[in-house]
Amino acid sequence: MKRLMSTLMATAVLAGATLAAKAETVNITVAAGHPPVFRWVKHTSQTFIPTVNKALEGSGISVNWSEQYGGSLAKVGGVLEAVEEGLAEVGLVSSLFEAAKLSPQNVTYFTPFVSSNATAISELMDKLHIENKELRRSWEDNNLEYLGAAIGIDDYLLMTNFPVKSLDDLKGKKIGAPGPAVNWLKGTGAVGVSGNLTTYYNELKTGVYDGVIVFATAAVPGKLYEVAPYVTKVGFGAQYAGGIAANKDWFDAQPEALQNALRRGGVAQREEYHKDLEAAISASLETMRANGATITEVSPEFRMKWAKGMENVAKNWAAQLDGEGKPGSSILSAYMDAMRQSGATPVREWDKE
Known part of the structure; x- marks a missing residue:
């Protein structure tokens, strides 16, 4: 009996050591040029980050987040470059202020008077990013991985x-x-x-x-x-004004569980942000x-x-x-x-x- 107990204890210790060895804390800096008073930044804290954390439960991966908003790391129009260069792993990239690098993403701003439905436009743009390789290429050419969270802007x-x-x-x-x-x-x-x-x-x-x-x-x-x-x-x-993107080199090197969690966070942010937006208009x-x-x-x-x-x-x-x-x-x-x-x-x- 003593030998059995010793074996069970040894097994438990070994399992604990194995889990500890697999446990990983990833440091992620997320940047935004606008301050949290704006809804898309607020939901990064309230929706995106908690969703990613929840999705990682049981994976052995945890995230140490550093939130840099309101120009503390990058000003409006500078977030793409900050993420591209790895100053931040994740950022809220405003495509309308990246006319040269994300020109195809600005299609809605060149087609005014089409629709006042921000939710429909954002869902469509995230769907097009999934289906259209040419649209995704704009992000990838700038070393970015588009995560969704389309920012729809009301009329x-x-x-x-x-x-x-x-x-x-x-x-x-x-x-x-x-x-x-x-x-x-x-x-x-x-x-x-x-x-x-x-x-x-x-x-x-x-x-x-x-x-x-x-x-x-x-x-x-x-x-x-x-x-x-x-x-x-x-x-x-x-209009569609951008979304959340990650540094592609960094993203590609991450475990699949973290990649999936980040994408899930993007979907949750788009949905919750637009529920909030529609109520606020x-x-x-x-x-x-x-x-x-x-x-x-x-x-x-x-x-x-x-x-x-x-x-x-x-x-x-x-x-x-x-x-x-x-x-x-x-x-x-x-x-x-x-x-x-x-x-x-x-x-x-x-x-x-």
Whole structure:
């Protein structure tokens, strides 16, 4: 009996030693240029990281996370490079601020007036990344592994320090817009200036801008209604603004359990982020109204006039990418076809003109 007990104890000790030997702690730095006040960054802490940790239970792998947000490691537009170079293993990469390196990912920003459904657009873009090798190649060419967590952005608004009753009101006005969205102002007479959420408030306050193109759920935490109280619902549409990516060299060297956990985290973040987003859109508009903002919606005729007055920026963008050996026209067609199949009714058929 004593010999049996000794054998069992020895076996238990050996098993414990084996598990200890297999146990591994992985250090992961996750970076974002925007601060946690913005929903996609908040959900990295609240959804992505806990999901990854949960998925790793029982695998012998644990993660020591270092969260570097709000430009502490990389500013807006600098996260891709930080992850590419290995300064962070994982990052929230804003594709709209990476026009050169992630140009195919910006298809939605070159096709305004298509759909206001941010959830549908984000699901579609993550699906296209799975199905379309050409779309994934943009990330891989920059040593990144796309993990999903598509950041859908709610319907963009025009917020100004002057009332907008017609397109003539925009002539000569300086309007800040993110990345490719500057193109939406072509044909309006406004002067488009490239900008981002981290600077809008001060630039409006100091008169650098007369207005900005922004979405409701970011306008509220940024308190933009204080400096641009005229909110015009033009119907530019919801957009895809990027997602979560990992350094590819690092990712490929990780155990399959960790790779799968990171991907699961990406799916969970997209789903929870958009549940949160959908609930917040109407609340954000009400908050702005309660704080003195004047909210108006343009007529279908106004919207059509704006859309028709633009040059076909989508076709120009696609042709430029085609000339660079990138999948411009094919991505444009795939996206527009998928949106129409999902029930969207574009104000303008960008791919068919």
